[in-house]
Amino acid sequence: MDLPSISTDATAIHSAEPSPNEKSICVIGAGPAGLAALKVIMDTPQYKAGLWKPMVFESRDKAGGVWYPALPTDEPPLTPLYDSLTTNLPHPVMAFTSYSFPPSTPLFPRASVVQKYLESYADHFHLHQHIQLSTTVIAVEYRAPKWSVWISSGETLSFDLVMVCNGHYRIPRYPNTPGIASWLNARKASHSAWYRRPHNLGDTVLVVGAGPSGQDISTEMRTAAKTVIHSFTGALPQDVGNLKRRGRVLSFGENGTVSFEDGSMESGVDYCILATGYEVSFPFLSPPNIIESIPPPVPPLPRELYNSTFNVFPLAKHLFPLQAHFPPTSLVFLGLLVRVAPLPVVEAQARAALRAFADPEALDGTQEAVDIICRYEDIRKQVGDSPLAIAKAWHRFEPHEQFDYRDQLSEFAEAGPTEDGLETSGLGKIRVHEWEREMYDHKGELRSMWVKLEERGEAEDWVRGVGEGGPHEWVDFMRRVLRKAQEEGETGVGEEGDKAKL
Incomplete structure (x- = not known):
């Protein structure tokens, strides 16, 4: 990278004889x-x-970073935030240790709630x-x-x-699967970074990837498409309603034909969404x-x-x-x-x-x-x-x-003083609580139960006022939701990652 020489202008570099410890x-x-x-x-x-x-x-x-929404008009989009996104971690587990979500916050909040939380965090700590x-x-x-x-x-x-x-x-990280370039060029495929809502993508939609976005998008697409094919490595062929699970894609062919590692083939695919992750850059x-x-x-x-x-x-x-x-x-x-x-x-x-x-x-x-x-x-x-x-x-x-x-x-x-005689952090001891491990282990059951409570219209009553007495109320609340999940036989859904994104 060719860079200009460093300016010595005082407005460009702040170097007015600082203290050695500055x-x-x-x-x-x-x-x-x-x-x-x-x-x-x-x-x-x-x-x-x-x-x-x-x-x-x-x-x-x-x-706000990834949580600050933007239309998918940039190349690539400024954020992959789709309209329906919620966290897949309960917010007491994903929150900063120094700042809780507000009382009565839904246990798995929508992205807009997380963005407001981050804005509040910045305001609160100036x-x-x-x-x-x-x-x-x-x-x-x-x-x-x-x-x-x-x-x-x-x-x-x-x-x-x-x-x-x-x-x-x-x-966006794109797979090197044979034929995918032709689909991308023909606008029959796009990365999930551009995805916002499930409408107007065709009758048969293929979603590639088993991470959080792939799970969410394949589920949401079922509400708009006649057939949704969810492809990911190691999947066994399975058809449930309008959802077809298939293994890894081996090739993208002409006329919407796709072949999979499990030996199956699908034709007439109208569109493909590649939920295949992102590059460290x-x-x-x-x-x-x-x-x-x-x-x-x-x-x-x-x-x-x-x-x-x-x-x-x-x-x-x-x-x-x-x-x-x-x-x-x-x-x-x-x-x-x-x-x-x-x-x-x-x-x-x-x-x-x-x-x-x-x-x-x-x-x-x-x-x-x-x-x-x-x-x-x-x-x-x-x-x-x-x-x-x-x-x-x-x-x-x-x-x-x-x-x-x-x-x-x-x-x-937390270790010792620094060379200037000041303690390094001044933040005191911070240790992981046992409930964090416990609730992380049960995040799938908690989320499944929470979705069920929302569908029943009961979630708002459940969470109303929780947290007003202090953060400890959230721990008791999660345990109550978990007991309800166990009573109703909720086992949760395995997921590849956590959408408490950066």
Whole structure:
């Protein structure tokens, strides 16, 4: 990437003889991860002493990230938010630990409720003063000893720490299935990023993908299409009403013909929606700071930082780049994990990031490298030797792994004073509650029961006033809903991920 030289104009770079302990922090993105990072920064003694100066850059005209709706007119769309989207995590589990959803909030809220929650979070903690809206980060480059950040206003700014919080639900991931390009060119197929509602897509619609969006869209399409074919890897052929489940697509043919790995074939498909996920993307980073490629096999750890579009590698604690081009505690990546409740995770990540930023020696590079190699070996035993398969699995956590990870980050963040004599976080001890693990395990039953209560018109009565006496009421409420689900034999539906998106 060709970049202009750094301006020495005082309006471009704020460098008026700062104190040695004064540090500037750039946060890229004002979605949930960026808001959490800013809130945690503002909680620190360093910020309160005027030593840490944060600045958040948000390309859109309002904070909220993926939860802030937009028409699918951009290429690609600014958000994949479809009209009917609700969370598939109960909001007490997905909420920031520092801020609950309002009393009487539906247990699985619609996207608009989550957006209002994020706006309320920003208002409550006075975050807007440090957020610069309608400002895109064009490029980020390390020029020792600081990071140079080029923004869309034409300014070039200098920062000690860059926190990457740009989210990963923007760049569609397309399968390389034979024939799909012809369908896309003929406008017989599109990625789910463009999907908003189920109407006017034809009588027979194919939905590819078993993640949250694929589950939701295939269910919703049944209300508008005569036949819905839901295709995903490992599915066994099954027809239930107007829904046909099929295995992975092998090829897209002419005249709406599709063949599947289970040996079946369908004809007359009018339209295909590809709910096939999104690529990890950092358009503002370029070599040598990051290389877009699948990382080489390990060991040894590479000396470069890689973005495979599935994972960023190697990162200590899934946060800090272990490479040779810049200090690993000066650039951090928040929110890369999948199959987690991300809002409390990014809170814990932000606290850990600031701990290492305040005291770089706290990050034991040798031990972190060992931990990465051990994880690599564990994943390799599960998925095989393919570097691509390992990359796909790298940031995917097993259900309770996220909770252990949060506790580990919190312990790291709470360690000793910094070189300037101030405590790193000042946030006190934050530990995962047992009810979080319990309710995460039962999220399928809870959601199925909640949908049933909504269909009966009973949900509003159930939730009215819950939370007015404090957050603990939500725990009791979820247990009550779970007992009801067990009484009625609700088992929930297996899902591939969680839509508490960033």
